[in-house]
Amino acid sequence: AATMTPTNSFQPIEQKGQNWESRWSKGDTPWDAKGESHPFVMHLLNEGYFRDKQRFTSPINEILIPGCGSAGDVVAFAESEKITFKRVSGLDIAPTAVEVARNVIRKAKLQEKREARVILGEFFSDIPESSVDLALDYTFMCAMPPEKHPEWAKTYARIIRRGGHLAQILFPQKKGILRREPPHIITLEKTRQLLEPLGFTLVDQREVGELCPKHRAPNNETFVLWKRL
Numbered sequence: 001a002a003t004m005t006p007t008n009s010f011q012p013i014e015q016k017g018q019n020w021e022s023r024w025s026k027g028d029t030p031w032d033a034k035g036e037s038h039p040f041v042m043h044l045l046n047e048g049y050f051r052d053k054q055r056f057t058s059p060i061n062e063i064l065i066p067g068c069g070s071a072g073d074v075v076a077f078a079e080s081e082k083i084t085f086k087r088v089s090g091l092d093i094a095p096t097a098v099e100v101a102r103n104v105i106r107k108a109k110l111q112e113k114r115e116a117r118v119i120l121g122e123f124f125s126d127i128p129e130s131s132v133d134l135a136l137d138y139t140f141m142c143a144m145p146p147e148k149h150p151e152w153a154k155t156y157a158r159i160i161r162r163g164g165h166l167a168q169i170l171f172p173q174k175k176g177i178l179r180r181e182p183p184h185i186i187t188l189e190k191t192r193q194l195l196e197p198l199g200f201t202l203v204d205q206r207e208v209g210e211l212c213p214k215h216r217a218p219n220n221e222t223f224v225l226w227k228r229l
Helices: 020-024 039-046 072-077 095-106 147-157 188-198
Strands: 062-066 087-092 113-122 131-140 162-172 200-208 220-226
Touching: 020 095, 039 072, 039 162, 062 095, 072 087, 072 095, 072 147, 087 095, 095 113, 131 147, 147 162, 147 188, 147 200, 188 200, 188 220
Parallel strands: 062 087, 062 131, 087 113, 131 162
Antiparallel strands: 162 220, 200 220
């Protein structure tokens, strides 16, 4: 498999007029978890979910977390004793976010023989083909305009190797939770229609609220695991 190294130089990008770097530079990032991981991601790591060899039949070497923000999930994977991998990479398009994330990682207690890093780059073009074994998508798909979602799916199909996985927390799944977009509504049915024609199959589904009832959106999040065949 290819090594996951950015292929293009960074170019500032606006999505529908929204400049992510502007928000980060002003500290206007209410969606960011300030270096903390999602409680359900911690739950999965603590139960050893990602080292279940019946579920993950081939080794996990490269992990990608796009739109990582302050890298809480990157650190959670890097610090966990219950998953085996070589490198976890966060990706963000905002230079200020990357700077914040790298400072968070420097303070982390990484397990031996693994690497954690954050890349400044663009999801759709900067990750090489078949270079990812496991990707985690949370508050990333929902942050982009719906017309970009087909390209989102095609990019995962290009960068995740055959036999690799996309772990996704679907949020938000219904209206009325947040007053403005983004985040845009994403549902299992819509995601299925995007991913299945590209060779992904759903292998697991769990309701976040059943295991993390005190989380901020317990009834509006579903965890799904897709495998690229």
